[in-house]
Structures are given as structure tokens and as C-alpha cells.
Amino acid sequence: MFKSVLIVFSFLVIGQLSPSWATIIRDCNSETGKLISLSVTGCSFNEDSDKCVxxxxxxxxxxxxxxxxxxxxxxxxxxxxxxxxxIPVPFIIEPNACASWGVHCPLSANSQSTMTISLPIKDEYPAIPVDIQVSLLDDKKKTIFCLQFAAQIEKK
Structure with a gap:
């Protein structure tokens, strides 16, 4: 059974978070915004590592x-x-977050938004460790936010 993992991460208070939280989610050059929170359902962290299984x-x-x-x-x-x-390998997804992932465009300056992304973990994916990188880009191709976390793909 999957556990729901709620990861709350604010780049304003990263210095106040425990070191283990900082290793779970890393900022990867957010430019024109910030991640406020991330919830990953279908992901469990085992006790021996900081990887999302x-x-x-x-x-x-x-x-x-x-x-x-x-x-x-x-x-x-x-x-x-x-x-x-x-070695970056792209997930094949619809890139338009406004049309497919629940972002309501246009986005006003200093507004807060929520995006929901469903990622199928396909049977043909190899059972290996992988870092997942999620980036959201604005109309000038600047990074609104970028996050990265360690994962492990496993056979059920």
C-alpha cells in the first residue's frame, strides 16, 4: 500500500529545516518564483534512505x-x-501547465498557484535510482520554480 507523503518546503526557511528535509528536495535554480509546498502521492520514503520509492x-x-x-x-x-x-531523460508529458495541469493563466505577479501532475510509472522503466526534476517555465523561458528529489523505481 502506498503512503501519501506530504513534503512542505519553503525556500525562505531552508536554513531552519532539518538537514534531512534539505536532502529530500533541492532547489535547482528557481529564478522568477518559489516552491511553497509539494505533496507526492504514490511515493513512500523508506527508513533507510531519503529516496522516494x-x-x-x-x-x-x-x-x-x-x-x-x-x-x-x-x-x-x-x-x-x-x-x-x-543524464537527463525527459518524461513525455503535455508541457502546457495552463491547459493540462490546473494552472490558471495568465498568472499575476506575486500570485500563488497550485499544479497537479499525474505521472505513470511505466512497467518498462528500469528498476533503478533516479533523481526527479520538475521545472515550470514562464513565457520568457525563465524558471518559475525547479525542484529535484531522489527516487527509486521498484517492481511492485
Missing amino acids: LNKGETSTLVATFQNFNQTSQANLKIFGILMKR
């Missing part, structure tokens, strides 16, 4: 709440699996 054949749902600092007419999503800490 994703089971093949299941769907993981990410709910990200973020603040953008600038007005933007669109928001585009990019998700990568980073293999061996250096």
Missing part, C-alpha cells in the same frame, strides 16, 4: 503550490529523470 505500474501524483514573482501569460512544465546524477 515509486512502484512500476502505479501513478504518482505531484501537487505543487508555488508563487511566481512576475506576471506571465503561460507556464510550461518540464519533468526529467536524471540518471546517474548527470
